[in-house]
Amino acid sequence: MYGGKGMTFLQAKQKLEQWNQMHLLQFYDELAEDEKISLLKQIEDIDFSVIKGDEESLMVHKRGEITPLEAMQMNDIKERKTYFFEIGKNALIDGKVAAVLLAGGMGTRLGSEDPKGMYNIGITRDVFIFQRLVENLLDVVRKVGCMIPLYIMTSDKNHQVTVDFFEEKNYFGYDRSFVRFFKQEMAAATDRTGKVLLEQKHIISTSPNGNGGFFKSMAKEGILDEIAGKVEWLNVFSVDNVLQRICDPCFVGAVIDAKVSVGSKVVKKTCKEERVGVMCLEDGKPSIVEYYELTQNMLDEINDKGELAYNYGVTLNYLFSVDKLKSIYQNSLEHHVVKKKVNYIDSMGEMVYPEDENAYKYEQLVLDMIYQLDSCLAYEVERTYEFAPIKNKDGVDSVDTARELLIQNGYSL
Numbered sequence: 001m002y003g004g005k006g007m008t009f010l011q012a013k014q015k016l017e018q019w020n021q022m023h024l025l026q027f028y029d030e031l032a033e034d035e036k037i038s039l040l041k042q043i044e045d046i047d048f049s050v051i052k053g054d055e056e057s058l059m060v061h062k063r064g065e066i067t068p069l070e071a072m073q074m075n076d077i078k079e080r081k082t083y084f085f086e087i088g089k090n091a092l093i094d095g096k097v098a099a100v101l102l103a104g105g106m107g108t109r110l111g112s113e114d115p116k117g118m119y120n121i122g123i124t125r126d127v128f129i130f131q132r133l134v135e136n137l138l139d140v141v142r143k144v145g146c147m148i149p150l151y152i153m154t155s156d157k158n159h160q161v162t163v164d165f166f167e168e169k170n171y172f173g174y175d176r177s178f179v180r181f182f183k184q185e186m187a188a189a190t191d192r193t194g195k196v197l198l199e200q201k202h203i204i205s206t207s208p209n210g211n212g213g214f215f216k217s218m219a220k221e222g223i224l225d226e227i228a229g230k231v232e233w234l235n236v237f238s239v240d241n242v243l244q245r246i247c248d249p250c251f252v253g254a255v256i257d258a259k260v261s262v263g264s265k266v267v268k269k270t271c272k273e274e275r276v277g278v279m280c281l282e283d284g285k286p287s288i289v290e291y292y293e294l295t296q297n298m299l300d301e302i303n304d305k306g307e308l309a310y311n312y313g314v315t316l317n318y319l320f321s322v323d324k325l326k327s328i329y330q331n332s333l334e335h336h337v338v339k340k341k342v343n344y345i346d347s348m349g350e351m352v353y354p355e356d357e358n359a360y361k362y363e364q365l366v367l368d369m370i371y372q373l374d375s376c377l378a379y380e381v382e383r384t385y386e387f388a389p390i391k392n393k394d395g396v397d398s399v400d401t402a403r404e405l406l407i408q409n410g411y412s413l
Contacts, residue, residue: 006037006040006041006044007040007041007043007044008040009025009028009036009040011044012025012039012040012043012044013025015043015044015048016043016048018048019048019049019051021048021195021196023195023196023347024039024043024196024198024204025039026347027198027201027202027345027349030201031201031202035201035202036202038202038203039202039203039204042203042204042206043204045185045186046186046187046188046196046204046206047185047187048188048196050187050335050362051188051190051194051196051362063282063289063293064282064283064287065282065283066280066281066282066287066289066293066298067280067281067282067284068280068281068301068303068309068310069279069280069281069286069376069378070303070378071266071279071311071312071378071379071380072254072258072377072378072379072380073380074380074381074382077250077254077379077380080254081250083253083257084249084250084251084253084254084257085249085250085253086253087249087252087253087254087256087257088248088249088250088251088252088253088254088256089143089144089249089253091232091233091252091253091256092140092144092146092148092247092249092252093144093145093146095146095149095230095231096230096231096232096233097148097231097232097233097234097235097247097252097319098148098149098150098151098227098231098233098234098235099137099148099149099150099151099234099235099237099246099247100151100152100153100214100218100234100235100236100237101117101133101150101151101152101153101237101239102153102211102214102236102237102238102239102316103115103116103117103130103152103153103154103158103162103239104153104154104155104157104158104184104208105155105158105208105239106157106158107119109391109392109393110390110392110393110399111393114158114161115154115158115161115162115165116129116239116240116390117129117130117133117162117165117239118130118161118162118165119390119399121242121390121399121402121403121406121413122413123403123413124412124413125412125413127411127413128169129239129242129390130165130166130169130172130239131169131172132242132243132406132411133237133239133242133244133246134150134171134172134173134174135172135173136243136244136245136246137150137174137246137247138172138173138174139245140245140246140247140248140249143249144249147175147178148178148247149178149180149227149231150174150178150179150180151179151180151181151182151218151223152166152179152180152181152182153181153182153183153184153214153217153218154181154182154183154184155183155184155186155207155208156183156186156206157207157208159181159183162181163181166179166181180223182217182218182221182223183217183221184208184209184213184214184217185208185209185213185216185217185220186206186207186208186209187206187207187208187209187210187335187361187362187363188204188205188206188362189205189206189207189340189342189359189360189361190359190360191344191358191359191360192358192359192360194360197342197344197345197359198344198345199343199344199345200345201345201349205342205344205359207340207361208363209362209363209364210335210336210362210363210364210365211238211316211363211364211365211366212363212364212365212366212367212368212369213364214236214366215320215325215329215369216329219329224322224326227322231322232321232322232323233252233255233256233319233320233321233322234319234320234322234325235247235252235317235318235319236317236318236319236320236366237316237317237318238316238317240316240389240390240391241315241316241317241386241387241388241389241390242388242390242402242406243385243386243387243388243402243405243406243409244265244315244317244386244387245381245386246317251263251265251319251379251381252319254377254379255319255377255379258375258377259375260321260375260376260377261286261320261321261324261373261374261375261376262286262318262319262320262321262324262370262373262375262376262377263318263319263376263377263378263379264279264314264315264317264318264319264370264376264377264378264379265314265315265317265318265379265380265381265386266279266312266313266314266315266378266379266380266381267312267313267315267380267381267382267383267386267387268311268312268313268380268383269308269311269312269313270383272299272300272308272310272311273291273299274291274313275291275292276291276313276314277289277290277291277313277314277367278291278294278310278311278312278313278314279312279314279376279378280310282371285371285372285373285374286370286371286373286374286375286376287367287370287371288314288367288370288371289310294310298310312378312380315381315386315387315389316366318366318370320369324373324374325369328369328372328373334364334368335362335363335364336362336363336364336365337360337361337362338360338361338362338363339357339359339360340357340359340360340361341354341355341356341357341358341359342354342358342359342361344358344359384405384408384409385409387405388401388402388405388406389402390402
């Protein structure tokens with residue numbers, strides 16, 4: 001766009017005038033040369049078009065007609081396990097499946113300043129979240145007898161430390177030639193009027209643009225060109241869940257056999273009110289309804305099998321058809337607005353530490369990608385065997401609950 005030489009001051013000024021963000025250059029003349037270059041690069045990279053004014057930002061997204069989506073249950077899967085396994089195994093051996101780890105976040109909620117995947121959940125020895133995920137994938141590698149490409153999405157805030165950590169740990173035994181890191185795009189944080197905040201005089205306040213940005217980021221990094229004609233399926237999974245099975249041949253085989261655009265691993269809810277997103281249909285298309293969007297009638301609804309109609313929560317483990325993702329790639333995903341507390345530099349150049357939420361961050365979510373596809377297989381897995389999310393330091397879905405489940409499954413911590 002700018003001849004590969006980076007954005008000039010004049011070009012930055014023109015771009016900021018277009019989006020009414022000229023205040024980002026307020027301290028430009030005070031900056032060292034390398035700081036000026038860094039600021040101009042950030043201005044070049046940021047998509048200001050996603051930013052909305054206060055009133056529009058807070059508008060509630062109107063959902064379509066929500067109806068249940070039946071899951072393929074474990075009993076049905078067990079009956080066809082050998083059949084599904086062979087289909088999945090052959091796809092993996094033929095190099096048609098790759099894994100994509102979404103690891104752009106930090107361990108802030110766990111009390112850590114490191115990337116979340118570096119968090120140590122060990123009790124008597126070191127056991128890192130990244131380690132558990134890689135070892136889970138290695139289980140499949142040993143079963144099917146072939147390596148599986150692993151793409152790890154980082155962010156500006158944690159990229160180098162993540163790469164260095166994998167190098168230090170020798171990739172936890174994984175063949176490093178099959179691992180590729182790529183950066184997630186960042187989105188600017190704004191105040192309540194839509195003005196972008198400065199973290200420092202030369203640094204714009206940004207955060208990862210949500211898990212729905214992974215495919216666009218892969219395209220930007222040239223990965224889609226690299227895998228063209230080879231990889232047909234991407235198993236996209238979150239860094240949170242230390243028990244999840246990745247590139248599971250049975251799951252891969254079931255999704256391929258069902259001839260759907262995406263598969264989603266789901267678990268039976270512990271109770272109808274559990275705070276977990278649920279696979280559903282929205283206006284006849286696959287979607288995810290958040291727990292807070294479920295009405296009492298939906299929570300109580302019983303299907304023709306005598307079970308809760310909205311009974312299966314998503315585990316953030318999806319198998320996407322690459323061709324189907326390419327077909328929706330140019331579509332514009334909605335940006336969800338999240339309120340956050342963000343430290344910033346004010347117009348006087350002084351650092352402000354707000355006591356309450358003062359900023360908006362803009363995120364794209366995988367659930368919106370799923371809604372643009374035409375079909376989905378909800379695939380039930382055993383909760384105690386495949387679902388140990390680490391979202392909090394204590395309490396529900398915490399380090400402690402994950403440790404209990406790992407020990408229950410025979411892992412040494």
